[in-house]
Amino acid sequence: MAVKIKLMRLGKIRQPYYRIVVADARSRRSGRAIETIGKYHPKNEPSLIEVDSDRAQYWLGVGAQPTEPVQHLLEITGDWQKFKGLPGAEGTLKPQKEKEDKLARFQAALAAAGQEPTTEATTPRKRGDRRPKADAAEGEAAEAPAEA
Secondary structure, eight states: EEEEEEEEEEEETEEEEEEEEEEEEOTTTSSSOOOEEEEEETSSOEEEEEEEHHHHHHHHHHHOEEEEHHHHHHHHHHHHHHHHOOOOTOOOOOOOOOOOOOOHHHHHHHHHTTSOSSOOOOOOOOOOSSSTHHHHHHHHHHHHHHOO
16 A cells, blocks of 8 residues: 655635645545644744654655655655755754743733723623513512501
């Protein structure tokens, strides 16, 4: 059975992300996979590329053929050079910047605003029951004559 390492497309229109999968060469692009060995998010800046190096080396070693885009990703991570025995096995992968904690961003925004929100809430408050309080008034009226 011919095995390929290819990209499985996921995501929405104009927001793609991919899984790097090992699959039968005859299966369709996003068809059934034998194993998932990584992920690729091209819309992030810089692009997120995560590859399980041990599994990629195993599948390359047993004869799985990477598609051209996957081979390029493996060259960036350094796995292709490691497999071929070429220099530059560390790759040219750019590190992802760390995400700032949401609470820290909120605290910074509060400090910039002077510790007070400058506007009202963006969603209006729920309004109470709009029915007239006739039921409550009738109940009180019924109790008053009974006491007299």
